[in-house]
Amino acid sequence: MYAEGVPFSAFGMATSIWTRHHILSLADFTPLEYDTVLQTASSFREVLSRRTKKVPTLQGQVVANLFFESSTRTRSSFELAAKRLSADTLNFTPGTSSLSKGETILDTAKTYLAMGTDMMVIRHREAGVPQAIANEMDRLGVRVGVLNAGDGQHEHPSQALLDLFTICTLLDPAYPRLDLLKDKKIAIVGDILHSRVARSNIWSLTASGAEVHLAGPPTLLPQLFANFVKEKKDKGFKIKNKSDESDSAFILSPLSFQRKLFLHWSLAPALKDADFVMTLRLQKERMTSHLLPSLREYHQQFGITRDRLKLCKPEVKVLHPGPVNRGVEISSDLMDDPQFSLISQQVTSGVAVRMALLYLMGSGKN
Numbered sequence: 001m002y003a004e005g006v007p008f009s010a011f012g013m014a015t016s017i018w019t020r021h022h023i024l025s026l027a028d029f030t031p032l033e034y035d036t037v038l039q040t041a042s043s044f045r046e047v048l049s050r051r052t053k054k055v056p057t058l059q060g061q062v063v064a065n066l067f068f069e070s071s072t073r074t075r076s077s078f079e080l081a082a083k084r085l086s087a088d089t090l091n092f093t094p095g096t097s098s099l100s101k102g103e104t105i106l107d108t109a110k111t112y113l114a115m116g117t118d119m120m121v122i123r124h125r126e127a128g129v130p131q132a133i134a135n136e137m138d139r140l141g142v143r144v145g146v147l148n149a150g151d152g153q154h155e156h157p158s159q160a161l162l163d164l165f166t167i168c169t170l171l172d173p174a175y176p177r178l179d180l181l182k183d184k185k186i187a188i189v190g191d192i193l194h195s196r197v198a199r200s201n202i203w204s205l206t207a208s209g210a211e212v213h214l215a216g217p218p219t220l221l222p223q224l225f226a227n228f229v230k231e232k233k234d235k236g237f238k239i240k241n242k243s244d245e246s247d248s249a250f251i252l253s254p255l256s257f258q259r260k261l262f263l264h265w266s267l268a269p270a271l272k273d274a275d276f277v278m279t280l281r282l283q284k285e286r287m288t289s290h291l292l293p294s295l296r297e298y299h300q301q302f303g304i305t306r307d308r309l310k311l312c313k314p315e316v317k318v319l320h321p322g323p324v325n326r327g328v329e330i331s332s333d334l335m336d337d338p339q340f341s342l343i344s345q346q347v348t349s350g351v352a353v354r355m356a357l358l359y360l361m362g363s364g365k366n
Contacts, residue, residue, distance in 0.1 A: 036360065037357065054086060067123040092108070156321075190282065215264040278321075306333070
């Protein structure tokens, strides 16, 4: 069952400590779970570097990719990850499905369940759909794992995990782990308000002990965005104001570790001495009103360029979840510069990380 050349501990130990049946959010992920994903993904990265890139770990299982919203990178990455694990795949296309005839989303999910699906990867433009499907699977008493591949303005767990993996493997290729980011400064710049990627990255990056600085126009990073982090207050989080040069700052302290999140309405304080900069795509398809004067003005105020990176540490690296609006969120020349850009590494990391997630969710069935 185990891939040649991959240590048993990379798989056997991972499955023995992994108890999460669904992956819907990173808000309650523990440091041990993050490290399990990182180290399992590292083992699969080695598999992907070999001539034979396929392993039989999920042979006989069925992974259904139910993408109710358009996607290129995420869907292709999950499909390739499932095939590399020798799973069978079913791909859902809403335009040619029975949804157009009045079938509900839950009925669609149950149809795929009846086909023998073991795991469902769900993407939807409305927040909460993966959770609703997971609840239905649990209600039916079936052991079908549900993985959130992006839901509305809620979360995108696998994207944040591949971002985390990309950064940690840069810092230590042999042993990527969460504590490598302790006390690092990471700036997330752009359309924070509409970004599910930003929300998942807030949970994963602050869990490492890093300082996360959010920067964007007031219309895309309103003061009320702090309410997002207050949602977990009843599970041990405490929030208090802290005055400094930032526009706003919040310290999040769960019972086991401290999270640090800072909000800025200007770019310079977020970039100052940053180790990593993550710029986000403007979510034009999710904007319900005119929140920006123009894309040109946005780039002038918040676009990431070589000159602006001079505020950061000399070895700073830039990430972007894609797809990229060249010349808007990031200058085109910077995006293609391997000295600074980790964008291509993010795409490569995506397959290994999604292999790890499918493996961990599906390992109990083999």
